[in-house]
Amino acid sequence: MSHSNAILAPAGRLKLARCVVNDHWPLRRAAERFNVSVPTAARWAKRYVEFGEAGMQDRPCRPLSCPHRSAMRTERRVVGLRTSKRWGPARIAYHLHLNISTVHRILRRYHCPPLRFTDRSTGIRIRREHAHRYEYTQPGEMIHVDVKKLGRIPDGGGHRSLGRVAGEANARARNLSEGARKNRGLLRGFTFIHHAVDDHSRYVYSEICPDETKETAAAFMRNAIAAFAAHGVKIQRVLTDNGSCYRSRLFAQTLTEAGIRHKRTRPYRPQTNGKVERFNRILLEEWAYARHYTSETERQACYLDFIEHYNRSRPHTALKGASPASRVNNLPG
Missing domain, CATH: 1.10.10 (Arc Repressor Mutant, subunit A)
Incomplete structure (x- = not known):
């Protein structure tokens, strides 16, 4: 479709055709006046004679016939x-x-x-191709909980900022200095970030923890319950994966004492917990690997600012550009 102010827009074509047909301009003069070729001027003049003003509109590009189309x-x-x-x-x-x-x-x-x-027995459509995502209607109806495991950045920088050789040398030096022994079945070279994301508002409560044991997961859950309660949000359900810390009796007891129903995803289906998985991706893109850090301490020092920005200022596409804080009540400030 041509621009409305273009020379050969429908209005410009009409002027050209009227100059040729009504005012009897020579085709060459009209073509020079409207900066087009002579055959183009002749074409629009012919269409004006045959169809009038309606002939000045764009025609569809679809061919009148398609010899190669199936019968x-x-x-x-x-x-x-x-x-x-x-x-x-x-x-x-x-x-x-x-x-x-x-x-x-x-x-x-x-x-x-x-x-x-479609339904295989009846053929009736049961799902739309662009179905809307599900969403609970009130904050606290469903909280998505997960753990993100990140490798710690050695002092001096890791391989992302210094390259593979220098980064691995710094990592080896750190391991030698710390004695890199297994602690509770996990290496000290990792940081475990626990998240609790509200399904309705996408508001997140997060903590950086040293491990993902059942004691740590239970303590984090108690802190998350208190943090949401401070904003007037009563947690009703919690959705987790099938990690060992979430299958423990201690974690179940923590939820039971708070009157919270525990739901777990189907094995090997992380899509069910997709809202917290999407937050993990945002975490990597906008904080963990957003710039080059020279140490793990430097990176963790920026974490609270990132969470504050995510909850209060960052526009969320699922919320039509609003921030998660806009859907949570009783937030200070």
Whole structure:
């Protein structure tokens, strides 16, 4: 579609055609006046004579005929097999001796939904292709909890800032100085960040912890419950993965004493806990690897500022540009 102020917009074409047809300008003079070629001036003048002002509008680019398009009988057989048998493009193609891509284009042309969006017994659509994400209606109805494990940055910088050779040399020096022994089954070279993300508001409470044991997870959960309660949010449900710390009796007892229902995701399905997984990605992009840090202490010193920015200032696409704090009550300031 041309710009409304372009020379050969519908209004400009009409002026050109009227100069040629009504005012009897020579085609060459009209073409020079409107800075177009003579054949172009002749084309618009001819359309004006045949169709009047309506002929000045853009015509669709679709061809009048498509010799390579499949016959209507073939298209009907493809759609018929999809409707009656609920077959996929490959099976229909094998049955009708067609290319799979041809069958796929026919199904798309007739707006046939993917089989995974339909009920296999009735063929009725049960899911939309661009379905809206689920979301609880009030803060505290569902809290997503998870742990993000990050490698600690050695003093002097890691491999992301210094390169692989120098970064590994700093890491070896740190391990030798600390004695890098296993502590409670986990190396001291890692930092464990525990998150609690509210499903409705995306408001997050987070702590940097030395491990992911059941005692640490239970203590973090008690702090998260108190932090949300300070803002008038009563936690009703908690969703976690199947990590050992979340399957412990101590963690279950912590939730039971607070009157919170515990739900766990299906094994090997992190998508179920997708809101906290998405926050983990934001964490890496905007804090953990946002710039080059010279030590783990320097990186952790920026963490509280990042959480404050995320909760109060950062626009969230799921909230139509608002911040998570805009959906939480009783926040100070």
